[in-house]
Amino acid sequence: MQEHIRQLFSENIQTMIAAGESLSGSLENAALVIVHNLVSGGKVICCGDGATAGLASHFAQLLLDKFETDRPCLPALALQQYSNSLQQHQQHDYLARQIKALGQNNDVLLVVSASGSEPSLIKAVEAALTNDMKIVALTVDGNVELSGLLNQQDVELKVPAHRPARIFECFTFILHSLCEVIELTLFPQQGDV
Structure with a gap:
């Protein structure tokens, strides 16, 4: 069992190395897109489905409060998940309806x-x-369907993993890295403290 546990750590490390090599440029671009829109008076609207909704909510909370440095709050919100009482067609539209109501052209999803x-x-x-x-x-x-919707102005951070555990570990690390880059870009003095 200990060998299996060591293998889990090794697999995580290899996934992180692969993600670091393939995503550093895209991660920087994503941070700059968010920073530009925040400076322009926009907000960050975050969403996921099922378990990824928790990650989206976590990211929004880090922007609102702080990641690692004391700084002003940044405008961000996580969309609410659907309730079980909604009919099937309403469940699929629930996030979209919130975006239609709250999203503006200077916001980032x-x-x-x-x-x-x-x-x-x-x-x-x-x-x-x-x-x-x-x-x-x-x-x-x-990921073909969602990726195919994105425009040239959009940024995709495609994780090089297939196992759900490694994907979620990598997503969490990417979101933390994104917060850190956003903070360092907007508030470089606080990052030096």
């Missing part, structure tokens, strides 16, 4: 997708595009 084929997230991205919002998408290899 940060979407966290574990498969790239979640109907609610695809509809959310479509709604964001209709509202002329920029999109930062955390996705996985083989």
Whole structure:
């Protein structure tokens, strides 16, 4: 069993190395898109589906409060998940309806997708595009449907992993890294303390 545990750590490390090599430029671009829109008076709207909704909520909270440095609050919110009482067609539209109501053309939608084929997230991205919002998408290899919706102005952070545990570990690290780069860009003095 201990050998298996060591293998889990090794697999995580290898996934992180691969992600670092393939995503550093995209991560920088994603941070700059968010920073530019925040400076322009926009906000970050975050969403996921199922377990990834928790990651989206975590990211929004880090922007609102702080990541590692004391700094002013940044405008961010996580969209609410649907309730079980909604009918099936309403469940898929629930995130999109919130984006239609709250999203503006100077906002960024940060979407966290574990498969790239979640109907609610695809509809959310479509709604964001209709509202002329920029999109930062955390996705996985083989994610064709959601990836195909993105424009040249959007940023995709495609994790080079296939096991759900490694994907979620990598998503968490990417979101923390994104927060740190945003903080260092907007508040470089606080990052030096």
